[in-house]
Amino acid sequence: MRLSKSFIPTLKENPSEAVIPSHILMIRAGLVRQLSAGIYSWLPLGYKVLRKIMDIIREEMNNIGGQEFHYPALNPKDIWEQTGRVEAFGDILFHVKNRDYVLAPTHEEIVAFHAKGEIVSYKDLPQIWYQIQTKFRNEPRPRSGVIRGRQFIMKDAYTLDKDEAGLDVGYELHDKAYRAIFDRCGLKYFVVGASSGAMGGSKSEEFMVKSEAGEDTVAYCESCGYAANVEVAQSNAQPIERENESKEIFDIHTPNVKSIDDLCAFLKINERQTAKSRIYINDDKPVLVLMLGNDEVNETKLTNVLGGNVRPAHPDELKEISGADAGSIGPIGFKHKIIADLLLKDGNNLYSGANKNDYHIGGIDLMRDVPNIEYHDLRIVKSGEKCIRCGSQLDVFKAIELGHIFKLGTKYSEALGVMFLDETGKEKPVVMGSYGIGVERILACFIEQNYDDKGIIWKDPLSPFDIHLIGLNMKNSLVAETTEKLYNDLQKEGFEVLFDDRIEGSAGVKFNDADLLGMPIQIIVGEKNLKENKVEIKNRRSGNKKVVELEKLIDSLQEIF
């Protein structure tokens, strides 16, 4: 492609709307332009990369027997009401104003709709259905460019099986396909166990890329590969040990002592002698959650334990529920349900709030003083704690979710009546799995992992072009003739070539644009080297340059590729 005739608008300065490197570079290199918050137009160069990614996805999905569909984005609302997901998605679901339609944020319902009545026998199963399609989610806060948008391209796949064993097979196939896709795209990623959240279902795993721009927090063990979303992550943090003798309960006046740190400093005690209290509202009923020291409550774990809706109590509700404000709340005399983290199990001689402002209580014995207390794993794992599997240090960091695979089970098939007859003539619900990849996130994550201060550094097979051919001073007839011939010859050899044939523009402009756009190989043709019948090859990643004879150029390139 000739740069002089292409729409590849590059920017010298960083755009004000972008913060993370991939976002900045995608705008500067002319891959995307923003239309509105979380809504982007793909420009030709960006879309060329996106198509390469989609081709890889298609190949790998077809490899595991996937069949490509294209479902509508515009869906009748009533089908979403049948599965209860109009309410479950809430404000995230886009509603059409002048007809009872919604814009689909995912497609379980539509897959189930089409399966119903057509998948009627165990002989029709299994099926793997997938599509690459635009999804709509009314994100309250889009961010980081295309990483979280209100409109985005997703590869979503669905397996239909007659039983759990079949689902296991489909799940494993997707696990394999996803690894192949991300490997081929050249990404460094890892796989974590995850909470299935609002999707329902049992097992689920996320494919993640480490990044400051990530929205998930992950615990990862370098030495054994243990990786889990902090929503479900565990460590081998040790429970407190019960002391031989329990003291009697006693009150302590603790003016202006609000936090556990304050309390420890004030009483000169260890964090592991304290129990922090937090009050949650579980379906209108208050629950006191006791944590060891400064451990934080993992609300996902808490929700899984309690069921129903769980939210932290508002500050103005605290006094009515407990008799005290934040900082002085505790288990003694608390009139509602109390649950505690496992690390506190059967602890004694503990300090906690007195449910009276500016007072704490010491000598608490959870066995003696708090009847009916329940213990669960409720804490958030912290960096530096020991891995639950191998005992090495865990690293906790942010990550971007590239893909997610779920074992759904029969939630949607039962809700929508997707039934088949098994070998014995018995009617059963189809067992479903659901699998998604954020297509644009692959591109953004690739750039996050492959750039320098000059720009993007592509590599095969995502690179939009193999070679960036630069003609310096195209007014010089020898340069012009040589580059024109090279442009044709290289394409005949099967290379995709971006040809900077612009007549205007100094050498510096062309070099900088080439570095910004980031094709793996640059071929630089200038008068100086041409006098000796030579041209220069530059490796974008290493920066290494080599001057070769014109006749040997193709051979040199063959060695590189």
Added chain:
RNA sequence: CGGGGAGUAGCUCAGCCCGGCUAGAGCGCUUGGUUUGGGACCAAGAAGUCGCAGGUUCGAAUCCUGUCUCCCCGACCA
């Protein structure tokens, strides 16, 4: 939703606090010329209802009120 920042030329921004001549700069763009191995130079030029609406004032980019949009942080850590 809560908090913070921003909206002035295609882009990046100054001017606003403390109202006052024709609203500026750099980059980009157009024309002509000189240049051509790391974002060149000279000359001439086009380009902005200062986000929108209302108000205060003799006078508003600047002050006040409302509103829209965009970016960032957070999602109630006792």
